[in-house]
Amino acid sequence: MTNTIVIEDVELTYSDGTEAVKGIDLEIPDGEFFGFLGPNGAGKTTTIKILATLLQPTAGMAEVNGFDAKTDPRLIRQSIGYMAQETLVDYQLTARENIRFACEAYNVPHSEREHRIEELLELTDLTDVADKRPDDFSGGMQKRLDAATALVHQPSLVFLDEPTTGLDPKARNRLWDYFRRINSEGTTIFLTTQYLEEADQLCDRIGIILDGEIIATGSPTELKQQVGGDILDLEIEDEDDMRTRAAEVVHKSSVFPDATIESRPDGLSVASRAVQNHSQDLLLELLNADVAITGFAIRTPTLDDVFLAITGEHIEDSQTHDDQVTPEVTQ
Numbered sequence: 001m002t003n004t005i006v007i008e009d010v011e012l013t014y015s016d017g018t019e020a021v022k023g024i025d026l027e028i029p030d031g032e033f034f035g036f037l038g039p040n041g042a043g044k045t046t047t048i049k050i051l052a053t054l055l056q057p058t059a060g061m062a063e064v065n066g067f068d069a070k071t072d073p074r075l076i077r078q079s080i081g082y083m084a085q086e087t088l089v090d091y092q093l094t095a096r097e098n099i100r101f102a103c104e105a106y107n108v109p110h111s112e113r114e115h116r117i118e119e120l121l122e123l124t125d126l127t128d129v130a131d132k133r134p135d136d137f138s139g140g141m142q143k144r145l146d147a148a149t150a151l152v153h154q155p156s157l158v159f160l161d162e163p164t165t166g167l168d169p170k171a172r173n174r175l176w177d178y179f180r181r182i183n184s185e186g187t188t189i190f191l192t193t194q195y196l197e198e199a200d201q202l203c204d205r206i207g208i209i210l211d212g213e214i215i216a217t218g219s220p221t222e223l224k225q226q227v228g229g230d231i232l233d234l235e236i237e238d239e240d241d242m243r244t245r246a247a248e249v250v251h252k253s254s255v256f257p258d259a260t261i262e263s264r265p266d267g268l269s270v271a272s273r274a275v276q277n278h279s280q281d282l283l284l285e286l287l288n289a290d291v292a293i294t295g296f297a298i299r300t301p302t303l304d305d306v307f308l309a310i311t312g313e314h315i316e317d318s319q320t321h322d323d324q325v326t327p328e329v330t331q
């Protein structure tokens with residue numbers, strides 16, 4: 001298997017001195033669904049623009065589809081699909097005309113165009129509105145049309161820059177189905193997202209980027225294993241230092257020697273390899289110490305727990321500016 005993307009020690013510093021990407025290395029094999037996860041301002045879009053040859057790295061080497069980003073940007077652009085963060089559909093044209101225009105721009109052979117247009121309309125579930133202009137379309141429909149225009153030339157590699165930001169769950173799910181389908185047909189996908197669940201659901205492998213540096217890579221399962229065990233969520237009354245006392249009991253407990261403890265609005269979360277087999281013992285110790293537990297639950301770690309374990313922050317807390325985060329996909 002060959003690598004569709006190879007990045008070696010790539011840096012990008014903007015002219016105002018902002019170090020957006022600080023020496024990243026990455027290899028993405030053919031056919032992978034790769035997710036680049038990170039908070040606002042982490043460097044996701046900058047990386048995608050380097051790979052799509054819209055920005056030149058200030059240092060390092062990027063190779064895409066076997067072409068060097070510095071010497072062969074034109075060949076790279078012809079061989080990729082790029083769905084930018086902002087929707088790029090033309091509101092003067094109908095959905096069908098938008099896709100036809102993209103066929104012309106990407107030099108899709110005349111003999112294949114009509115078939116390709118119908119196929120893409122169907123894939124993106126826009127056949128019924130094919131002859132309507134997109135100004136009345138919902139945000140999700142516009143995004144699907146945008147995705148169709150990015151894929152008319154059937155690229156083997158597609159960059160999707162936060163494709164579902166601001167979409168409702170139904171619209172998001174339809175796009176997910178589409179991305180899954182093209183990936184199962186062999187397309188390599190490089191997706192940037194700030195949504196943990198999106199990365200978790202879709203991606204074979206995830207890279208977490210923070211402040212221009214990749215701080216972890218692995219499959220969702222591998223990353224979750226880094227948390228070290230399962231999580232015991234404890235609901236504890238917020239009175240008489242009860243939570244502090246509970247944390248002390250957990251710290252001192254011989255049954256949870258590896259525990260890491262995180263405060264939550266309604267109590268504590270405890271991560272430990274012992275959670276699965278010894279939670280009852282810990283609950284007993286807490287009871288003996290007069291800590292009133294009003295509820296508890298055992299769960300497997302989420303990607304937010306991974307982010308927390310690595311950075312000490314929740315991903316949402318580390319957002320650098322407000323954003324229309326779709327609540328139902330945040331953890």
Ligand SMILES: Nc1ncnc2c1ncn2[C@@H]1O[C@H](COP(=O)(O)OP(=O)(O)OP(=O)(O)O)[C@@H](O)[C@H]1O
Pocket residue numbers: 014015016018019020038039040041042043044045046047194
């Ligand atoms: N043209 C620019 N000039 C100067 N700084 C920039 C420019 N574009 C982005 N930045 C800065 O570079 C850093 C990385 O931004 P980038 O857009 O790559 O992050 P991101 O992870 O994609 O975030 P978002 O989700 O907000 O798009 C941020 O600090 C951002 O403010």
